[in-house]
Amino acid sequence: MTDHHDLHAFIAGLPKAELHVHHVGSASPRIVSELAARHPDSKVPSDPEALADFFTFTDFAHFIDVYLSVVDLIRTPEDVRLLTYEVARDMARQQIRYAELTITPFSSTRRGIDERAFMEAIEDARTAAEADFGTVLRWCFDIPGEAGLESAEETVRLATTDKLRPEGLVSFGLGGPEIGVPRPQFKPYFDRAIAAGLHSVPHAGETTGPETIWDALTDLRAERIGHGTSSARDPKLLAHLAEHRIPLEVCPTSNIATRAVRTLDEHPIKEFVRAGVVVTINSDDPPMFGTDLNNEYAVAARLLDLDERGLAALAKNAVEVSFLEDAGKAKLTEEIDTYTSAWLAP
Ligand SMILES: Nc1ncnc2c1ncn2[C@@H]1O[C@H](CCC(=O)c2cccc(C(=O)O)c2)[C@@H](O)[C@H]1O
Numbered sequence: 001m002t003d004h005h006d007l008h009a010f011i012a013g014l015p016k017a018e019l020h021v022h023h024v025g026s027a028s029p030r031i032v033s034e035l036a037a038r039h040p041d042s043k044v045p046s047d048p049e050a051l052a053d054f055f056t057f058t059d060f061a062h063f064i065d066v067y068l069s070v071v072d073l074i075r076t077p078e079d080v081r082l083l084t085y086e087v088a089r090d091m092a093r094q095q096i097r098y099a100e101l102t103i104t105p106f107s108s109t110r111r112g113i114d115e116r117a118f119m120e121a122i123e124d125a126r127t128a129a130e131a132d133f134g135t136v137l138r139w140c141f142d143i144p145g146e147a148g149l150e151s152a153e154e155t156v157r158l159a160t161t162d163k164l165r166p167e168g169l170v171s172f173g174l175g176g177p178e179i180g181v182p183r184p185q186f187k188p189y190f191d192r193a194i195a196a197g198l199h200s201v202p203h204a205g206e207t208t209g210p211e212t213i214w215d216a217l218t219d220l221r222a223e224r225i226g227h228g229t230s231s232a233r234d235p236k237l238l239a240h241l242a243e244h245r246i247p248l249e250v251c252p253t254s255n256i257a258t259r260a261v262r263t264l265d266e267h268p269i270k271e272f273v274r275a276g277v278v279v280t281i282n283s284d285d286p287p288m289f290g291t292d293l294n295n296e297y298a299v300a301a302r303l304l305d306l307d308e309r310g311l312a313a314l315a316k317n318a319v320e321v322s323f324l325e326d327a328g329k330a331k332l333t334e335e336i337d338t339y340t341s342a343w344l345a346p
C-alpha cells in the first residue's frame with residue numbers, strides 16, 4: 001500500500017507532458033508581480049495574498065474578466081518573452097518535459113504588439129527554455145471565440161502566413177466562453193488551419209452541453225477536446241470518443257474554480273475512464289486556479305484510485321496523444337518507464 005506522501009513524491013519526480021495549459025493563464029504570482037511592477041497602472045495586485053483573492057471567481061464570465069486584466073499586463077515583446085521563458089522555468093521545476101502551450105496571439109496583436117516581434121519573442125523563449133531547462137515547448141494558437149470572427153480571421157492569418165508562422169506551432173484551438181458562441185461558425189477558419197498542417201484542438205463542453213462537443217467533432221474536426229466535461233451526459237458521445245480514440249484534455253481543478261463542476265467528487269473523469277475514453281491530465285490556468293500539474297495528478301490519483309503504475313500510464317497517455325514527433329515521444333515514454341521502475345524497485 002503506497003502512502004499518500006510517497007505518491008506525492010512520486011508525482012513530483014515523474015517526467016510529464018502537459019497538453020492543455022494557457023500562456024497568460026500560467027503567469028505565477030512571481031511573474032505577475034514582475035509584470036505588474038513594469039506596468040504600475042494595472043488593476044492586477046502584485047501582493048501574493050491580494051492576488052489569491054483576485055483569483056477567486058464567481059463564475060466563468062468573472063474568470064474571463066480577471067483573465068483579461070492579466071492579458072492587459074502583457075504590453076511589449078519583452079513582456080511576452082519574459083512570460084514564456086518564466087512559465088517554462090516553472091514547468092521544469094515540476095518535471096514537465098514537454099508542453100503544448102495555448103497562446104492567444106489576437107489578444108496581443110490587437111493591443112498593439114507587433115506581430116513579427118510577438119512571434120520572435122515566443123520562439124526566442126522556446127529555444128532558450130529548451131536549452132536552459134530541458135523543457136520542450138510547442139504552441140497552440142487559439143481563437144478567443146467571444147471576440148468574434150474578426151479574431152478568427154486574425155488568428156488563422158497569423159498561424160498560416162509563412163513569414164509569420166512560428167516553428168513551434170503545432171495546433172489550432174478555440175477558447176473563451178461557449179455560451180452564445182456556437183462552434184460551427186468557426187469551421188472555415190479551422191479548415192484553413194488544418195489545410196496548413198495544424199492539428200485541431202478546440203475547447204468544447206466546458207460550460208455547455210454535449211451538442212457543442214459533437215459540433216467540435218463534426219465541424220471543427222477536433223482531434224482532441226479541451227475539457228469535454230459535459231460528454232458524461234451523452235453515452236453515445238462517450239462511446240464515439242472511445243471508439244475513435246479522441247482524447248479529452250481533463251483539467252479537474254479548473255472545472256471547480258470556474259464552477260463548471262460543483263465539487264471534485266462530482267467530476268465525471270471516472271465516467272470517462274469507465275467508458276474507455278483516453279484521458280489526459282492538465283492544469284489549464286494553474287496559478288489562477290491555485291494548482292499545478294503535480295496537484296492535478298494527485299487529484300486524478302484520488303478520483304481514479306490510482307497507484308504509481310496508474311499515474312505513469314496517465315503520463316504516458318499524454319505523451320502518446322501529443323503532437324511531439326515520434327522520436328521525442330519514444331524518449332519521453334522511456335524516461336517515464338525508467339523512472340517508474342526505479343521508484344518501484346525493492
Ligand atoms: N478554462 C478556459 N476555458 C476557455 N478559455 C480559456 C480558459 N482558460 C483560459 N482561456 C483563454 O481565455 C481566452 C479568452 C479571451 C476572450 O474571451 C476575449 C474576448 C474578447 C476580447 C478578448 C481580447 O483579448 O481582447 C479576449 C481564450 O482564448 C483562452 O485562451
Ligand SMILES: [Zn+2]
Pocket residue numbers: 020021022175203226284
Ligand atoms: Zn483551457
